[in-house]
Amino acid sequence: MASVDLVDICKKFGPVVSVDKQSLSVKDGEFMVFLGPSGCGKTTTMRMIAGLVEPTEGSVLIGGQDVTYDQPRERDVAMVFQNYGLYPHMTVADNIAYPLKVRGVAKADRDRQVREVAAKVELAPLLDRRPSALSGGQRQRVALARAIVRRPKVFLMDEPLSNLDAQLRVTMRAEIKHLQNELGITTIYVTHDQIEALTLADRIVVMNKGVIQQTGTPEEIYNAPANLFVAGFIGSPAMNLIKGSLRGGTFTAPGLSLPLPGRAGATRDDVVLGVRPEDMTVAGEGAATISGPIYATEMTGDAVLVTIAVGSQRLCARGDRHFRGKINDAVALSPNLDYVHLFDGATGERI
Amino acid sequence: MNDSTLKWGLLAPAFLIAAVVLIYPIAQSFWYSLHDWNLSQSPELGPFVGFENYLRLLTADPEFWESARVSAVFSFFSVTVTITLAMALAVLLQGGSRLEVGVRSILVLAFSMSPALVGISWRFLLSPEFGAADALIKWAVPAWRNVPILADETTAMIALVLVDAWHWVPYFMLVFIGAMASLPQETIEAAQVDGARRGRIFFGIVLPQLKSVLGIAILLKTIFSIKMLEQVITMTKGGPGTSTATVPFRVYETAFRWYDFGYAAAMAYFLAFVMLILAFVYSHFVLREKR
Amino acid sequence: MSDASPASNATKARRRHRKQMLASTLRVLLILVVAFLWLAPVAWIAATAFKAPRDVLSLDILFTPTLQNFVTAFGPNYQLGNRLMNSTIVTIGTLLICIPVSTAAAYALSRFRFPGGMAWQLGLLATQFVPAVMIIIPLYVVLRSAGMLDTPASLIIVNLSVLIPYAIWMIKGFMDALPMDMEEAAMTDGATRFRALRDVVVPVAMPGIVTATIFCFVVAWNEFFFALILSRNEAVTLPVSLMSARTDRGDAWEIMAVIGLTIMIPMMLISKLVQRHFLKGLVSGAVR
Numbered sequence: 006m007a008s009v010d011l012v013d014i015c016k017k018f019g020p021v022v023s024v025d026k027q028s029l030s031v032k033d034g035e036f037m038v039f040l041g042p043s044g045c046g047k048t049t050t051m052r053m054i055a056g057l058v059e060p061t062e063g064s065v066l067i068g069g070q071d072v073t074y075d076q077p078r079e080r081d082v083a084m085v086f087q088n089y090g091l092y093p094h095m096t097v098a099d100n101i102a103y104p105l106k107v108r109g110v111a112k113a114d115r116d117r118q119v120r121e122v123a124a125k126v127e128l129a130p131l132l133d134r135r136p137s138a139l140s141g142g143q144r145q146r147v148a149l150a151r152a153i154v155r156r157p158k159v160f161l162m163d164e165p166l167s168n169l170d171a172q173l174r175v176t177m178r179a180e181i182k183h184l185q186n187e188l189g190i191t192t193i194y195v196t197h198d199q200i201e202a203l204t205l206a207d208r209i210v211v212m213n214k215g216v217i218q219q220t221g222t223p224e225e226i227y228n229a230p231a232n233l234f235v236a237g238f239i240g241s242p243a244m245n246l247i248k249g250s251l252r253g254g255t256f257t258a259p260g261l262s263l264p265l266p267g268r269a270g271a272t273r274d275d276v277v278l279g280v281r282p283e284d285m286t287v288a289g290e291g292a293a294t295i296s297g298p299i300y301a302t303e304m305t306g307d308a309v310l311v312t313i314a315v316g317s318q319r320l321c322a323r324g325d326r327h328f329r330g331k332i333n334d335a336v337a338l339s340p341n342l343d344y345v346h347l348f349d350g351a352t353g354e355r356i
Numbered sequence: 357m358n359d360s361t362l363k364w365g366l367l368a369p370a371f372l373i374a375a376v377v378l379i380y381p382i383a384q385s386f387w388y389s390l391h392d393w394n395l396s397q398s399p400e401l402g403p404f405v406g407f408e409n410y411l412r413l414l415t416a417d418p419e420f421w422e423s424a425r426v427s428a429v430f431s432f433f434s435v436t437v438t439i440t441l442a443m444a445l446a447v448l449l450q451g452g453s454r455l456e457v458g459v460r461s462i463l464v465l466a467f468s469m470s471p472a473l474v475g476i477s478w479r480f481l482l483s484p485e486f487g488a489a490d491a492l493i494k495w496a497v498p499a500w501r502n503v504p505i506l507a508d509e510t511t512a513m514i515a516l517v518l519v520d521a522w523h524w525v526p527y528f529m530l531v532f533i534g535a536m537a538s539l540p541q542e543t544i545e546a547a548q549v550d551g552a553r554r555g556r557i558f559f560g561i562v563l564p565q566l567k568s569v570l571g572i573a574i575l576l577k578t579i580f581s582i583k584m585l586e587q588v589i590t591m592t593k594g595g596p597g598t599s600t601a602t603v604p605f606r607v608y609e610t611a612f613r614w615y616d617f618g619y620a621a622a623m624a625y626f627l628a629f630v631m632l633i634l635a636f637v638y639s640h641f642v643l644r645e646k647r
Numbered sequence: 648m649s650d651a652s653p654a655s656n657a658t659k660a661r662r663r664h665r666k667q668m669l670a671s672t673l674r675v676l677l678i679l680v681v682a683f684l685w686l687a688p689v690a691w692i693a694a695t696a697f698k699a700p701r702d703v704l705s706l707d708i709l710f711t712p713t714l715q716n717f718v719t720a721f722g723p724n725y726q727l728g729n730r731l732m733n734s735t736i737v738t739i740g741t742l743l744i745c746i747p748v749s750t751a752a753a754y755a756l757s758r759f760r761f762p763g764g765m766a767w768q769l770g771l772l773a774t775q776f777v778p779a780v781m782i783i784i785p786l787y788v789v790l791r792s793a794g795m796l797d798t799p800a801s802l803i804i805v806n807l808s809v810l811i812p813y814a815i816w817m818i819k820g821f822m823d824a825l826p827m828d829m830e831e832a833a834m835t836d837g838a839t840r841f842r843a844l845r846d847v848v849v850p851v852a853m854p855g856i857v858t859a860t861i862f863c864f865v866v867a868w869n870e871f872f873f874a875l876i877l878s879r880n881e882a883v884t885l886p887v888s889l890m891s892a893r894t895d896r897g898d899a900w901e902i903m904a905v906i907g908l909t910i911m912i913p914m915m916l917i918s919k920l921v922q923r924h925f926l927k928g929l930v931s932g933a934v935r
Contacts, residue, residue, distance in 0.1 A: 057831050077834040090832030094850040103846070104836035151836065161835070362840055363759040370752035370811055373744075377786065377808035378774060384785035395788075448677060455675065459682045461918060466685045468914040470869030472886040473907045477692050480900050486704045488691050522685070583778055586871050590889070607780040612876055617784055624781035631776040 007068030007158040007191055008033045009054060014063035016049050023049045025215040026063065031193060036185050039195045040202040041212035042238070047195045048163055050212070054193060055161050056080050067158055078107070083152035084161040088168065089144050091136040091151075098123075098132040101150045108155070122154045125184070142173045149181070153188060160185070160192040166201065178204060199239050203227065211235050228344070233353035236279045236346060242310060245285075245320045247278045248350060256347075260316035261295050266342055275350035284344040285322035287311050287330075288337045295320065296337035299330050313338060389621035396615040409622035419598065420606060420623065427602040430516060431581040438521045438577055439570070442528035447558065450533045460533075463526035471523065475590030478519045482506055509599035512592050516600050519587060524580065528573055535569040536562065579634055582627070603627050689911070695904035703901050720905040730888040731909060733799055734868060737884055740803040741810060741867040746860050749814035750852075754844055756815065757822040774812040779872055782808050787876060797879045805873045810866060814859040821855025822848065861920055868913065885910045 009031040016024040024046040031037045039047035052058040054065055056077035064073040072080050083104070084090075092100050098119050105115045123129045126146040136144055145165060152160055165181070166174045182205055185192050196202055202209050203223045211218040211226060211234070219231035230236035236244050249258030251273040256263045263278070285295075297313040297320075304326075311324045313336060322338045330336060347356040389409055393402035413420055445463075449456045469477075481489035482505045494501050505511045539562065547557045563570075585604040588594055594601030594609070601609075607627065611620035695703055697712040720727040761767055786805055787796075795801045829851060833843035849856070871886040878887055885906060892903035 055831075055835055057834070076839070077831070078837040078839060080835075081837075082835055084832065084835040086828040086832055088826060088828050090826075090828035092829060092833070092847055092851070094853075103833070103838075107833075107837045107842060107846075151832075155837075359759070359840060363755045363761070366751040366755035367761075369748045370815060373748060373807055373811055377804055378777070378782065378812075381782045381785040381808070382777060384788075385781045388784065399792075445681060448674070448681065455678060459678055459685075462682055462686045462689075465911075465914065465918055466689060468865055468869075468918070469689075470871060470886045470910050472869075472871035472889055473910050476889045476892075476903055477688060477907060480695075480898075480903065481688055481691065483898075486706065486900075488706055489688065491706050522688075526685070579776060585779070589872075589875070604778060604780055607778070608872075611780065611784055612787075617788070620780070621784055624778055624784065627778050628776070628781055631778065632773075634776065 008066075009037075009159055009191060009193065010066040010069075011050070011054070012064045012066065014050070014053060014065065015061045016046075016053060016058060017061045022215050024053070024060075027215075027217050028063075029210060029217065029220065031191060034189045034191055036182075036192045036194065036205060036207045038202040038206035038209045039193065039212060040199060040209050040238075041197065041218075043197055044214075045212040046215040047210075047212050051161050051163055051193055051195050054159070055082055055084050080159075081157050082159040082161055083155065083157040084163065085145075085148045085152050085165045087164040089136075089148040089165075091144060091147055093136055095135075096132065097128060097134050097136070097139070097147050100136065100147055101128075101132075101154050104151060104155045118154055119150075122150045125153075126150045126180075141169050142177065145169060145177055149184070153184065153190075156188070156190065158191065160190050160194075162192065162194045164196055165194075166196075167198070174201075181205065199241070203239075211238065213238075229355070230279070230346065231355050233277060233279075233348050236348065240281055240283075242282050242321050242323075244279045244281045244346075245318075246348075247280075247318055247320070249276060249278060250274045251276050251347070258316065258318070260297065260318070263294050263340070263345075265345060265347075268347075273356070276356065277348040277350050277353075279346040279348060280340045281344065282310065282321045282323040284341045285320075285338045286341075287322055287324035287328055288339045294337075295340070296335060298333045298335055301332065302328070302330055311336065311338075385621045385624055388617055389619075389625050391618045393618040394614070394616050402618060405618070409619050410626070412619065413622055413626060420603075422598055423601050423603045423606040426513075426598070426600060427582060427604075429513065430520075430584075430600070430602055431578060433513075433517045434520045434524075434581045434584075435574060435577045437517055438524045438528060439574055441521055442525045442573075443532055443570075445525060445529045446532035446536065449529065450536055460526075460530070463529065467523065467526040469523070471586035472590050474519065474523050475587035478515070478522075478587075479506065479591045482515060506592060507596050509596055512596060512600050516587065516592060519591065520581070520584060523587075524577065528577065531569065531573055532566065535566050539565050575634065575637060579631060582631060582634075692904050692907050693911075695901055696908045698901055698904075700899075700901055716901045716905045720902050725888065725891060725902055725906075726883075727888070727906065727909065730883055730885050730906070733802075733878075733882050734884040734886075734910075736799045737802045737806065737870075737874075737882075738864060738867040740799065741806045742860060742863055744803065745807055745810045745814050745863050746856065749811055749859065750818055750849065750856055752811075753815045753818035753822055754848060757819045758827075771812045771816050774809075779809075783873060783876055790877065796877055797881045799882050801877050802870075802874055802882060802884065805877065806867050806870060809870075810863045813866075814863055817859040817862065818852065818855050821858070822852050825851060861917070864917075865914065869910070 011029040015026045041047045053060050101119045102115045209226050210220050219235045254269040256278050297315040300312040300314045303310040309324045309328045312321045391402050392405045481487045547561045588605045592600040607623045610616050702710040790801045830843040833847045874884045874887045892899045
């Protein structure tokens with residue numbers, strides 16, 4: 006068990022900068038999720054922690070020790086790969102036992118530990134099978150078992166659930182969370198799925214184009230996005246972002262003006278207002294400040310997503326599931342002003 | 357052990373062996389080609405003569421150019437016949453029925469025969485008095501009754517071409533069957549729905565998609581044909597006269613019958629030069645395929 | 648469709664059926680001709696091995712089989728036993744060196760970057776275009792002055808010049824297609840890179856290595872040209888010994904057939920494997 010620190014870490018592949026001088030601390034026992042679109046550098050960052058990729062600059066510390074140039078095997082980390090990386094020529098038991106075997110653990114000891122771990126991830130009846138005879142979820146469990154069998158300092162998981170079907174993903178997600186909690190091992194988990202990130206993480210690192218955008222708890226990331234990228238990336242459906250300006254504490258844009266409490270008297274050009282669909286309710290006309298004709302309504306089961314046209318913008322609100330409106334009916338949306346975000350239009354930073 | 361030690365360590369044995377059995381001989385051959393050296397006269401390397409061997413080759417050796425002509429004729433016909441027949445047999449035998457699979461394995465057996473055995477066997481089968489194939493041909497075509505197949509310049513060349521085709525057709529047939537099996541089935545089905553006949557589907561849909569495989573096969577077979585030596589040695593010995601004496605056969609005779617190593621090395625280099633040109637075309641094809 | 652009466656439909660179907668029958672009969676006939684053209688020569692050679700010399704000269708299909716030719720072939724004139732031993736030693740020796748060395752090099756070339764980049768790959772390909780005669784001239788000189796002519800060792804050395812590049816190319820092609828995550832898993836599991844190679848990469852790449860082994864086996868076993876030049880009496884291999892049947896007191900075709908059969912038997916025994924692997928190897932070596 007150990008903390009993980011990245012100091013000014015940088016990775017270039019030829020002229021392409023994959024990770025650009027980033028620093029980060031993961032606390033001992035923490036469940037840290039790296040979240041971002043594909044190509045944002047999250048996997049490269051994880052592979053540098055694993056020792057599979059050597060950083061161009063900067064250093065990697067595990068448990069306070071500099072391991073930047075150590076081989077993967079010297080770091081005492083365990084990794085679960087996207088395609089599991091199971092050894093196809095070995096049985097499940099041999100797969101799980103392999104990390105112990107290369108460390109010279111005696112056979113009897115190995116067998117006992119393998120059985121223990123297999124029981125924990127419900128693989129006991131499958132120990133003699135080959136990976137090719139397992140389902141996707143079972144393979145996932147073998148990969149997990151192989152990672153936890155030797156109690157490493159750090160778990161690394163690279164999109165471990167992305168090859169599973171939706172239902173299994175939810176089950177495995179809970180299982181991973183439970184296991185991590187029980188073992189208390191520092192875990193770094195890479196994903197592009199925000200739900201996975203929000204549900205699993207103690208803290209989330211949002212990355213884009215090789216740069217860390219925000220580090221924080223799921224609540225912080227969700228409720229106080231640090232910039233436009235994080236605001237737009239987290240949340241489904243995505244946050245409404247409206248370009249406009251601030252005039253004496255009132256946000257104005259073509260077709261709407263919204264007085265913002267707590268911004269009294271503030272004047273600023275070129276700002277972006279962000280409000281999540283779930284922070285707006287659908288009201289009758291005139292009751293609120295944003296109104297326009299209905300562009301589309303989408304029934305999602307637990308709610309109805311109502312999109313209205315305001316000027317050239319489209320705004321989406323999460324309406325009551327009993328809401329029924331026809332296209333072009335005029336409605337108004339009323340935002341919860343406690344959860345309205347403002348960003349600088351030029352830098353994208355939160356104001 | 358770090359990665360750098362490991363990577364060179366793993367490559368080193370192969371590289372050292374290649375240095376001894378490939379790089380050294382290739383360089384040394386060139387050095388020999390610049391000398392007048394007959395091993396039967398002196399075990400030491402003879403006098404340095406610069407490019408004189410090459411000059412002799414290009415200007416004063418009609419026999420060499422005769423062998424170049426023989427090689428060209430042989431290569432052209434063996435490539436044409438082999439590739440055409442292989443494609444025809446691929447169409448005929450591409451199915452999965454027991455008959456087709458069985459006949460395919462017969463063909464593979466023929467291909468896994470030693471080239472020397474192929475040559476000697478056909479020399480036996482084509483010999484005038486007791487050759488079974490010879491008798492069969494003369495029974496089928498009475499007009500050829502008096503033609504001694506391997507003792508006539510034209511028929512000896514035809515025999516060489518056909519025996520080479522006999523040896524290589526199975527291999528290229530399997531290459532083509534493999535390529536056809538990997539074609540998207542939808543294109544063929546679409547053509548069927550569009551109302552094309554079978555011949556039309558083959559020439560209009562299948563063959564164009566096999567273009568790159570076909571190109572590579574032709575180039576490969578050209579290289580194999582130019583290098584082909586075993587069957588000349590074992591079947592015709594270059595004869596009758598010099599009618600089937602290909603360039604590699606001449607190099608072989610010059611080196612190991614007359615021991616004129618300097619001149620033989622020059623001829624080998626000339627041959628390599630021609631192959632190198634083909635190698636460029638070939639690697640161009642292969643690398644473009646990879647992209 | 649509109650005016651098709653049941654009767655005319657039936658005629659149509661019948662006509663079509665007859666046409667198909669004709670076509671498929673023709674096809675089967677054609678296939679049988681092909682089978683004859685490729686099987687008959689091999690069968691005739693195999694039969695000749697069991698014929699008394701006078702039966703060889705007659706073209707009768709029927710004859711009284713004899714094993715006398717095998718006795719003669721293994722006798723002092725032809726020394727088939729010795730030749731068989733030489734072929735076996737040369738083939739096994741070649742494989743024992745070629746396959747491990749090529750596997751190691753293939754892994755290095757597949758997983759690491761080397762200075763020169765593509766030059767290594769092009770070099771491997773280029774070896775296919777070097778004429779055998781060019782290689783053998785200097786090697787003949789060297790082996791002669793080292794007193795190694797007419798030894799199995801010299802044949803093994805020379806065979807490697809052809810087979811190592813082939814084997815590397817083939818195994819490398821196979822390894823290139825293997826996903827990296829298995830060996831990465833092994834390395835994070837605590838294995839050294841070399842151990843990951845031994846425990847994970849080699850077992851998983853085994854089909855490719857087997858393919859290369861079978862390919863090299865067939866080529867080494869059948870090799871003729873190098874052995875013809877480098878052997879005289881002691882190290883003569885089976886394919887070269889075919890020539891002895893040709894020159895001794897006229898042509899002893901029945902002995903040639905015995906030797907030929909001896910060369911072919913291992914190929915027949917492993918023909919299933921050869922079919923599956925040898926051709927795959929050639930294809931991957933050449934086309935990939």
